[in-house]
Amino acid sequence: MGVFFGDLHNHCGITYGYGxxxxxxxxxxxxxxxxxxxxxxxxxxxxxxxQDNEYLITYHTDAFNKIKKNWEYVKSVVEGFSHDREFVTFHSFEMHSSEYGDHHFVSPSD
Structure with missing residues (x-):
């Protein structure tokens, strides 16, 4: 078995990050x-x-709509960067929950 280094929780402008x-x-x-x-x-x-949370809710729902609209593009770019035995990419998403906190889901199929 080898040691591998990676990042399974990276953000950018595909929702409400930057870049x-x-x-x-x-x-x-x-x-x-x-x-x-x-x-x-x-x-x-x-x-x-x-009126107290309008900005927060709109900020999040706009991001959710953005990724939904662009999901096929995001999947194709992520898949295009994956090269076996050199650099492997995974599809994933993050879910917020007021009750349970944030959860990160990584696809086992790609």
């Missing part, structure tokens, strides 16, 4: 063995929008 997906993967490929860029994708128990 391009391509830049995040290119940077990771220079010094890691594997990487997963993790879009914020859902918040099942999101609070109802009111």
């Amino acid at each position: 391009s997906l391509e830049n995040a993967l290119r940077a990771a490929s220079k010094h890691l063995d594997f990487c997963s860029v993790t879009p914020h994708a859902m918040w099942p128990d999101i609070p109802a929008k009111d």
Whole structure:
């Protein structure tokens, strides 16, 4: 068995982070063995929008809509950066929960 170094919780502008997906993967490929860029994708128990939290809720729902709209593109870029035995990429997403905290889901199939 070998030792591998990677990042399974990386953000960029595909939801509400900064920078391009391509830049995040290119940077990771220079010094890691594997990487997963993790879009914020859902918040099942999101609070109802009111005047106190309107910005927060809108900020998140806009990001969720952005990744939903661009998911096929994101998948193709992530897959295009994966090279067996050199640099491996994984599809993933992050889910927020007011009750249970944040959870990160990584696909076992790619």
